């Protein structure tokens with residue numbers, strides 16, 4: 001047994017683990033620490049989510065007009081139902097998206113010793129940034145069937161370039177710039193849907209607002225129905241952009257107690273709302289619970305950009321959305337403390353948004 005407060009030893013990356021297992025036994029060689037659920041929990045018949053596809057060029061036309069109103073109506077439906085949507089005509093060249101995915105693949109394909117140069121375990125202590133797995137707090141914690149590389153990309157002067165592998169540097173810089181333009185275009189449209197000033201949310205993003213990039217790698221798993229690539233969670237961000245390897249599904253979203261597959265559409269980006277938006281919109285917009293299931297045969301990669309407000313900022317439901325018929329549903333929370341809470345709750349398989357509810 002571990003003594004209280006002592007962290008268990010770091011784990012082998014799942015990529016290495018997957019490569020060393022050969023499907024022996026009932027559990028296909030999946031170690032018990034990764035077994036999150038019983039087989040046959042109904043995931044075979046998972047329906048597909050009818051996730052709206054939003055044309056960003058039409059949505060963000062400077063003069064507004066009919067086409068833009070159509071897209072805005074679709075956006076409203078998306079934000080009030082699934083909490084996520086796909087974006088086309090998003091202004092990011094397919095060649096850049098492919099280059100980022102390829103660079104990520106190249107990073108994970110390197111020998112372990114190369115990747116360990118960017119490890120998130122420094123002197124036996126877990127660091128948020130870097131390559132590895134999530135923090136392991138207890139022996140009982142159910143582990144996810146994935147590895148990741150996690151980097152702060154904004155503010156630019158807070159980048160820890162020593163953790164940026166050469167193969168990712170230029171493409172990640174360019175991708176961040178493009179994703180931030182996309183986010184800056186989307187967020188005013190969301191404010192307008194709530195009848196808030198168009199700049200209401202944008203004004204909350206100061207120069208200290210933080211963006212993290214997360215490169216997820218999900219190796220094939222001999223028994224995908226027993227594990228999660230990522231456990232069910234909501235994102236603690238304001239908004240998240242996800243680029244998924246074109247050919248492999250696996251992302252699922254929870255709605256009214258039922259899981260749905262999120263469809264894959266080549267060259268699109270997926271946008272999902274985070275808890276910061278749910279809180280500030282007083283729950284009108286939802287931060288969806290989602291999870292990832294690995295594939296039995298194929299590896300899966302995703303690149304995720306988490307846009308968050310300044311860690312020192314406190315947020316609460318927008319005053320204009322509160323009146324006697326619409327009481328505040330969430331407490332005031334400090335971003336920094338909320339995000340720290342996310343990692344703690346995620347490790348325990350719980351949702352941090354519950355702590356913010358009144």
Ligand SMILES: O=C(O)CCC(=O)C(=O)O
Pocket residue numbers: 214216230235242244251290292301302304
């Ligand atoms: O890999 C994906 O499709 C989603 C990843 C995700 O939800 C996350 O990194 O928070």
Ligand SMILES: [Fe+2]
Pocket residue numbers: 233234235290
């Ligand atoms: Fe997520």
